[in-house]
Amino acid sequence: MHKQVTVDVDGRTVQVEGFGRTVGAVLAGAKIKVGDGDLVAPTLNDPVTQGEQIVVRHGRDLDVVVDGKPDKVWTTALTVGEAIDGMGLRDGDVRLSASRSAPLGRDALRVSTQKTIHLVVDGQMIDGVSSAGDVRDALKDVGLVLNEGDQVSVPLDATAVDGLVVLVTRAQTDAQTKTEAVKFDTDEVDDPGLTKGQKVVVTKGKAGVRTTTYQLDSVGGVVTDRTVLSSVVTTEPVTQVVHIGTMEMPDPSSITVAPGSAKAIAKGLAADRGWGDDQFACLVSLWNRESGWRVSAANPSGAYGIPQALPGSKMASVGADWRTNPVTQITWGLGYIKSRYKTPCGAWAHSQSSGWY
Structure with missing residues (x-):
């Protein structure tokens, strides 16, 4: 029996006429090729009725770079968001090289996942959470302000990885002002909606900034005395909130x-x-x-x-x-x-x- 059906091929809709009894026969008659890894709905062996809508998504290898490591994943997705969902990654925990709504192109998709960064700075350890791709942006995420001349133990353009330890050595100059990091607090909140023992960072902590102004007394170019004129927290730290699951x-x-x-x-x-x-x-x-x-x-x-x-x-x-x-x-x-x-x-x-x- 002659039928007319609508076929959505990778987001492009075409009208197909034919006498095939099954989805596979209709697609073959329309010269629409499908392979083992492609998505077809209904399935190839399902019968076709007049006015049926058939969806075809051709699969392919997608080049992805996750936290600097190249890989390939098989996908039938049309957009970046569909591909990320297929990889099982959550929106709030990743940064992408393209918007979720962007069509999936041939260029490698760069993905940066959430990771913990340990900073040793100003005599204290700060543990921050960031999904930035490089060290420079990760330091910004946790609220660290670098002064001119400060030295960092890891190149700023290096890939940020989970558990990375970064030592920041402050430059010693005769400047009259100095900024210091103010460590943020961490609040843990029981959450009956999470599985017992599960931990979820609800609010990411950010270090604050304290600005101190000094009066320097020098003799022969050598500083002999330093007096604090003012010391103000110019940026308040943001408390990190962690929910702890209690649900049995x-x-x-x-x-x-x-x-x-x-x-x-x-x-x-x-x-x-x-x-x-x-x-x-x-x-x-x-x-x-x-x-x-x-x-x-x-x-x-x-x-x-x-x-x-x-x-x-x-x-x-x-x-x-x-x-x-x-x-x-x-x-x-x-x-x-x-x-x-x-x-x-x-x-x-x-x-x-x-x-x-």
Whole structure:
């Protein structure tokens, strides 16, 4: 039977007419090539109906440089943001060489992740958090002001790495003013929305600046006396706030799973991913809240199904029967959790603190 379908090929929409019965046959008839690593939704073997919309995303190796280390990742993303999401990186913890909305080009994507920098300066140790790519910007992030002539133990244009120790030696001059770093405090706050023992930096600390003015008395060019005229904190330090998780994980022994139920299906698929009873308990709590494990659960926002995919049609990447098949919905949901939160307990912790996942 002759059909007309819409095909979205890497963001470009084309109208295709043909007699093919399956997605694969229609694409072949339109001379649209797909490979093993490409994304096709619905799948190649799914039947095609009049007016069907087919999505094709061609995969390719993307050159990425993460914290100065080159690598390649396989992606079907169209934008920088989609590629970063596929790598499982969180927005607040990275800096990118291009905006998230920018089309994914052929140039290498440079990514700088969050890291801890240890500064030894003005007789004290300052531990700061930064996602800057080089030492110069990392020092700015933690609030360090370098004076003319100050020496740094690491080149300022060197790549910033986690755990980097930077020794700052202040220049000794006969200037009448001097700036010193003011160490910031760290507040730890119990957070019942985070998994017990989990730590999240909510507010990054920044060192303050103290400016001191001296009167120098000299004899024959040699300073014999130095008197403090004023000493003022010109930039207040920013307190670093760290949330410490106190939430106990669900008890796996309290969960009853009926054979053949959606929970039974999910338990098996979770086990295939290497997730044990503890992770399954988090998954049960998460989807109890989201949908009550109902395949047809619908939300006015457009979220649908057991995992409450938004929109529900996202699950078509797994199967055309996404509206009714719990296996399709659960398979998509577990893949989403893996790519964005690593584990069900990670997704559950985020849901507890934010009300969504």
